[in-house]
Amino acid sequence: MRTAPRQYAELHLHLGGAVLPRILYSYLHKVKFDRLHPDKLAIAHQYLKTYPTYERWEKKLTKPSKTLTEYLEAHKIVEPLQTVSSVAYMVNRLLRGCYVFENLAYLELRYNPYFRIDRTLPTSQAVDKMKELVATIHATAAANFREFPIVFSQILCMDSRLPNEINAAIAGIASEMKAEVCAVDLAGPDTVYQERREELLSSIKYAREKLGLNVTTHLFETTSGSLEELVPYCDRIGHGIQIPLHYPHLLPLLAKNRICLEICPTTYFRTGSIQSYAELRPVFQTCFDLGVAIAVCTDNSGLHGVRLPLEFERLLTHKVINFHEMEVCRENAFRHAFRWPGLVERRD
Numbered sequence: 496m497r498t499a500p501r502q503y504a505e506l507h508l509h510l511g512g513a514v515l516p517r518i519l520y521s522y523l524h525k526v527k528f529d530r531l532h533p534d535k536l537a538i539a540h541q542y543l544k545t546y547p548t549y550e551r552w553e554k555k556l557t558k559p560s561k562t563l564t565e566y567l568e569a570h571k572i573v574e575p576l577q578t579v580s581s582v583a584y585m586v587n588r589l590l591r592g593c594y595v596f597e598n599l600a601y602l603e604l605r606y607n608p609y610f611r612i613d614r615t616l617p618t619s620q621a622v623d624k625m626k627e628l629v630a631t632i633h634a635t636a637a638a639n640f641r642e643f644p645i646v647f648s649q650i651l652c653m654d655s656r657l658p659n660e661i662n663a664a665i666a667g668i669a670s671e672m673k674a675e676v677c678a679v680d681l682a683g684p685d686t687v688y689q690e691r692r693e694e695l696l697s698s699i700k701y702a703r704e705k706l707g708l709n710v711t712t713h714l715f716e717t718t719s720g721s722l723e724e725l726v727p728y729c730d731r732i733g734h735g736i737q738i739p740l741h742y743p744h745l746l747p748l749l750a751k752n753r754i755c756l757e758i759c760p761t762t763y764f765r766t767g768s769i770q771s772y773a774e775l776r777p778v779f780q781t782c783f784d785l786g787v788a789i790a791v792c793t794d795n796s797g798l799h800g801v802r803l804p805l806e807f808e809r810l811l812t813h814k815v816i817n818f819h820e821m822e823v824c825r826e827n828a829f830r831h832a833f834r835w836p837g838l839v840e841r842r843d
C-alpha cells in the first residue's frame with residue numbers, strides 16, 4: 496500500500512484523550528435516558544450533575560497541568576465512558592475526524608483495557624472482558640474502513656500503577672490477539688517508575704522476550720521517567736525528550752537499535768515539561784545529527800484540540816524543523832509503524 500501525498504501516520508494516540516470533549520458531552524446527553532443500560536445512565540447523570548454545562552466539562556478536561564500525574568487525571572474521567580457497550584460510538588467518531596480533518600492513512604490507537612472494565616472482577620473474567628473490548632474496537636475500525644480507509648491497529652497499555660499480574664494479563668491478550676493488537680506500551684505516572692523499576696523491567700522483558708511482542712514505552716518524558724535499563728527492550732520510545740537533553744550517551748544505542756522517538760510537542764506544554772518551542776529545537780536537531788528517528792505524534796489530540804498536521808505546522812512556524820525535516824519525520828512514522836503494510840510515498 497502506498498500513501499498519497501500529504502497523508503500522515505499517527506503512532507502515539509491515547510483513546511482516553513483522542514475523542515473531542517464535545518463528542519463525549521454529546522454522548523452523555525445521548526445516554527442519559529438509556530434505561531436499557533443502567534450503568535451508562537448512572538454515569539451520565541453523575542457527570543452531567545457535576546458538569547451541567549459543556550463549558551465546565553471542556554474546562555475540566557482541557558485545563559493545563561503542572562505535572563504529568565495531574566495531566567493524566569482527565570483520562571480517569573474519560574475511561575469509564577469507554578466501555579464495551581459505548582466504545583464503538585467513540586471510535587467511529589474518532590476515525591471520522593482522523594480521516595476528514597487529519598488525512599491519516601495509518602493509526603495505532605493505544606489504551607489500557609483494564610481501566611475500561613469492571614475492576615472488581617477476578618483476573619480470568621477480567622481477561623475475557625478486556626478481550627471483548629479489544630474485539631469491539633477492532634470490529635468498529637473494520638466496519639468503518641470503507642468510509643474512512645485508515646489502516647488501524649491497537650496498542651495495549653500496561654500501567655505503572657498496576658500489579659505485575661494485571662500487566663502480564665494485558666501483555667497476554669496482546670499476544671493472543673495479534674490480528675487486532677500490534678504492540679504493548681507502558682503508561683501511567685512516571686513518579687513511581689524508580690520505586691517499581693524491577694517490576695516494570697520484568698513486565699517489559701516478559702512482553703518482549705517471552706511473548707515476542709513489539710514494545711513501545713513511555714520513557715524519559717519527564718526527568719522522573721528515566722529508566723535506562725528498559726531502553727534495550729523498546730522498539731520505540733514514547734516521548735524520550737529527556738534523552739537528547741540530558742542523557743545523550745543513549746543516542747548511539749537508539750540509532751543502532753533503530754529505536755524511534757514518538758515526540759508529542761503539545762503534551763510537553765500541557766504537562767509543564769517545557770515552556771517554549773525553542774526548548775524542542777535541540778531535541779530534534781541532536782537526534783537528526785546522530786541518526787535517531789523521530790515521529791511526530793499528538794498523544795491526546797482530542798483533549799489538546801490539536802490535530803497532527805497542526806503539530807507539524809507549529810514546529811515549522813517556530814523553526815524547530817524545516818520542511819525537509821518535516822518530511823523525514825512524516826516518513827519515519829510510516830517506517831516505524833508496527834503494521835503499515837507497504838511503501839512510503841515521497842512528496843514532490
Ligand SMILES: [Zn+2]
Nearest residue numbers: 509713733794
Ligand atoms: Zn502517551
